[in-house]
Amino acid sequence: MPDAARFPDPGIPGTPVTSGMLEALREIVGDKGLILDEHGMQPFVTDWRGSLVGRAAAVVRPANTGEVSKVVRLCHDNGVAIVPQGGNTGLMGGATPWPTHRGILLSLGRMNRVLNVDPVGYAMTVEAGCILQAIQDTAAGHDRFFPLSLGAQGSCMIGGNLSTNAGGVQVLRYGNARNLVLGLEVVLANGEVWDGLRALKKDNTGYDLKHLFIGAEGTLGIMTKAVLKLWPAPKDVCTAWLAIRDVKAAIDILSEAYAASDDNVGSCELLSRASIDLVLRHIPGIQDPLKAATEWYLLLEWSSSRPRQDGTAGMSEKLEQFLAGQLEAGRVLDAVIAQAEAQARNMWRLRESMAEASRAEGPGLSYDVSVAVSRIPEFIDRGIKAVLDVLPTIRPYPLGHIGDGNLHFSFMGPIGMDRQTLSQYSAGITRAVNDLITSMGGSISAEHGIGIEKIDELAHYRSRTELDIMRTIKRALDPKNIMNPCKILRL
Known part of the structure; x- marks a missing residue:
């Protein structure tokens, strides 16, 4: 369960799911698309690290965009909150329900088809539940290359990758996830479908709406399909x-x-x-x-x-x-x-294998930060000193994609220290790291997003103007606040 001190109950909006609504959901997605028992829901409501555990009245697994639209419209009409989820490999709790969540969790895992490959136009159209590794392999089969590459690529899904604007080891050359997308299909908070599946390199017709949803962690709508950019295969x-x-x-x-x-x-x-x-x-x-x-x-x-x-x-x-x-x-x-x-x-x-090894080692703290490449040596020296000043026996394990300025500034707890004891130092260490990175013109989240873990840190470090703009967008697209509420922002 989330630490009550670090993650106080935010007061999740939305009405409870009734038995009548469960039957309506079953009519939309069928028995294969609905999980109601606690054991079956457990993998979906528990984050990858096992440190955050939430609740849901049901796990709903639609098979196509039409079913997603009907599910979302039903939730919208009844004021029921939705937590969208891809492969559930995120590290910030963005796809994990809060313990007080009374709505549904919507998993896109059944929507896993590659719909079209255009090797001449260097584009591929996929459903949001496609496994990243499958997309890479499909591109390679056409002598093309999809560059998004992560440690979790065998299980993460492209919808989750785009929702968190995932980075990975190829950002240096190809950019973040948002740089790899030509078009999107999105189910909006009222159930309407925005069809932006255009495989165009140049389209200057007003606001570029796809960039609202990429990196929004499911708080504005649910991505159901994407047109991805491909490159020549490395030879x-x-x-x-x-x-x-x-x-x-x-x-x-x-x-x-x-x-x-x-x-x-x-x-x-x-x-x-x-x-x-x-x-x-x-x-x-x-x-x-x-x-x-x-x-x-x-x-x-x-x-x-x-x-x-x-x-x-x-x-x-x-x-x-x-x-x-x-x-x-x-x-x-x-x-x-x-x-x-x-x-x-x-x-x-x-x-x-760094994340898997860290999980096996025991309790730790990790900060996904970025700073100008030329200032990385200074940040590592000053950052380690700042953390050791708070807890001298903590063990530093820094690593990262230094070509794009992204460091995973990680620490394992002192030998023999349990998670509860380490958590007593967490706030002080977090403030020391984030104060330093902010003073150096860096970012407190380079590629993992905000989710639950960094919601208060975002509020602390971003300006009132920036936060007000974000809230204005959220209220405009999701006035009932049913899309992944209390993630990224508290309204």
């Missing part, structure tokens, strides 16, 4: 694991890598030795790519859609030459370039 990919001198060296390496790779840097991930050891402790089958006398490592990947040709330098040769220069400059202490797909996959598994 020449080189992945390397670097032991580096310090964080400043990482920033300098990245800065010089753009030109050296002919602007083909796909990913640049910073990892601390402590975070690497955390994964090796808890996730079986992963090998340590490189052991060196340093606290910092980089996972660097260059990729090109141009196939390697005889007589010309490919990504591997270019990266090898680049690393030789960085070794000479003292920024890189040692390096290994993946010689096979399995070796590269091992490197990526190490990076992508």
